Amino acid sequence: MAAGARDGLDDESLQELRSQATRLLHKEDWAGYIGVCTRIVDAAATDRRILCSALAHRADGRARLGDLSGALADCDAALAADPAHPAALLAKGAVLRGLGRYALAADCFRAALPAGSGADDVRELLEQCRRLDAQARSGAVDLSDWVLAGFSGKCPDLAEHVGPVEVRRSAHGGRGVFAVKGVEAGGTLMISKAVAIGRGVIPDAADGGEKMVVWKDFVDKVLDAAEKCPRTASLIYTLSTGEEQEDELDVPDMALFKQEPEELGDGVSEAGGQGALDVDRIMKVLDVNSLTEDAPSANLLGNSGIINCGVGLWILPALINHSCHPNTRRTHVGDHAIVHASRDIKAGEEVTFPYFDVLMPVGKRREAARAWGFECRCDRCRFEDEDTVLRQEIARSENELVNGGEDMGALVVRLEDKMRKSVVKERRKAFLRASFWSAYSALFDNGRLLRKWGRRVPSEAVIAVSVASAVGGCESVLKAMLRGANDGNSCGNRLEVEDKVVRIGRATYGKVVKRQAMRALFRLRLEGDNSKSF
Numbered sequence: 001m002a003a004g005a006r007d008g009l010d011d012e013s014l015q016e017l018r019s020q021a022t023r024l025l026h027k028e029d030w031a032g033y034i035g036v037c038t039r040i041v042d043a044a045a046t047d048r049r050i051l052c053s054a055l056a057h058r059a060d061g062r063a064r065l066g067d068l069s070g071a072l073a074d075c076d077a078a079l080a081a082d083p084a085h086p087a088a089l090l091a092k093g094a095v096l097r098g099l100g101r102y103a104l105a106a107d108c109f110r111a112a113l114p115a116g117s118g119a120d121d122v123r124e125l126l127e128q129c130r131r132l133d134a135q136a137r138s139g140a141v142d143l144s145d146w147v148l149a150g151f152s153g154k155c156p157d158l159a160e161h162v163g164p165v166e167v168r169r170s171a172h173g174g175r176g177v178f179a180v181k182g183v184e185a186g187g188t189l190m191i192s193k194a195v196a197i198g199r200g201v202i203p204d205a206a207d208g209g210e211k212m213v214v215w216k217d218f219v220d221k222v223l224d225a226a227e228k229c230p231r232t233a234s235l236i237y238t239l240s241t242g243e244e245q246e247d248e249l250d251v252p253d254m255a256l257f258k259q260e261p262e263e264l265g266d267g268v269s270e271a272g273g274q275g276a277l278d279v280d281r282i283m284k285v286l287d288v289n290s291l292t293e294d295a296p297s298a299n300l301l302g303n304s305g306i307i308n309c310g311v312g313l314w315i316l317p318a319l320i321n322h323s324c325h326p327n328t329r330r331t332h333v334g335d336h337a338i339v340h341a342s343r344d345i346k347a348g349e350e351v352t353f354p355y356f357d358v359l360m361p362v363g364k365r366r367e368a369a370r371a372w373g374f375e376c377r378c379d380r381c382r383f384e385d386e387d388t389v390l391r392q393e394i395a396r397s398e399n400e401l402v403n404g405g406e407d408m409g410a411l412v413v414r415l416e417d418k419m420r421k422s423v424v425k426e427r428r429k430a431f432l433r434a435s436f437w438s439a440y441s442a443l444f445d446n447g448r449l450l451r452k453w454g455r456r457v458p459s460e461a462v463i464a465v466s467v468a469s470a471v472g473g474c475e476s477v478l479k480a481m482l483r484g485a486n487d488g489n490s491c492g493n494r495l496e497v498e499d500k501v502v503r504i505g506r507a508t509y510g511k512v513v514k515r516q517a518m519r520a521l522f523r524l525r526l527e528g529d530n531s532k533s534f
């Protein structure tokens, strides 16, 4: 390149700037790197090759700092000057991939392919984008290989997906998420990527201070994400601060949550297109809407059993209300939360998950809901509060359970006898068995109690299937089902029992693995010996 082809930059100065950029790149000093790239861009206005390469590098730097709109603008400027510029195409593909625009990203990687060197890497990126694009459309996830490898290696990348759901006004309070068609247990309703997650390894006996550090880190990350992306900020503003009148909350349009792969725009290209962040409002939104990865409604896959305190914000899942008769759970994989049906859901039914442990009697659940700031009026709570026939029995059993009555087997037998004599329907039996789950567990865990009372209560597998119909699949019920399945006195012939185990497994974790990888998933998650004989 002849000196003088660029405005005010000779070869030596250009070389010096390039060396500086390389040093800053190695130090990962992205702000400095962007500054040096800008100097090259400004000086190379008439030299297309140098200009495009500097713009592509600056796009990389901007993307590293989360300025995706700035990065895209740089890529587009480079591609306007040279539509086949390989580095600009690769940089644009990477930004679009990060934005979940997989089909458009694949177009960029495909266009960059003929460049020759590094073609295998580009082909791999192209394949990944094709896979993620298909997964974003179908919601189908297959973690079998990762599970069979014992969660070792890189956590699989997932694409966001909005399944058959819609946000509507809810009888539970404010807005809620509803199924627009029937979904069978294990089916995926949505896959959502966190705006941000704060994570920490918190020792069991940790004081609140350590949790505060994780929370502060989380809040900083959310504010940073909202600052950099107007679309993220506007999604956060759709969530409740807990201070509005519930009937005044707007019902957001579902299009907001769907990233249409064909369309670019809405906040991606409008850097700085909105006013200053409303930090106070965002802090209130986080208080009401943050979810934890170790909640009773969640499975966190791949953390190798390390005690993990992960708190995050997932926008669409944050609109899901609580019920003590819940029908979904979340499976967390990396930064993604997969929300799946934990029992069969009918079209039009509200999608709910438990905000707290619902395998407890109604009084304890009432206390937990109040700590969350609401009175739960779900069908299960109403039945347990209002049933005139069973009210006394429920109150007496709850009292015994809370005060550690002598013999949990006697409690269970009395409750089962009372339900049988009162001809209680199966659905309501399931509610009560879920409420007194700890008494049933104490009985089935204790050989002596089981010998004394076992013949007078249904088998452990029958109780597990019944409780799963009330609260959906969860690990504690799955564990009981696996143990109960080995009991000759279980719930059907071998094949029927195996089907029920698979069904509760899917209800617990979602359809994330093929059937042959399920045993491995159970073993990894439940750690006990119960699953080995399945």
Ligand SMILES: C[S@@+](CC[C@H](N)C(=O)[O-])C[C@H]1O[C@@H](n2cnc3c(N)ncnc32)[C@H](O)[C@@H]1O
Pocket: 172, 173, 174, 175, 176, 239, 240, 242, 249, 288, 289, 318, 319, 320, 321, 322, 323, 372, 373, 374, 375, 376, 377, 378
């Ligand atoms: C994470 S938000 C759920 C979405 C919220 N309904 C909205 O419109 O934005 C949590 C809040 O929803 C309300 N909520 C959730 N489940 C409820 C329930 N079962 N009964 C009453 N209010 C509930 C409570 O006000 C709670 O603080």
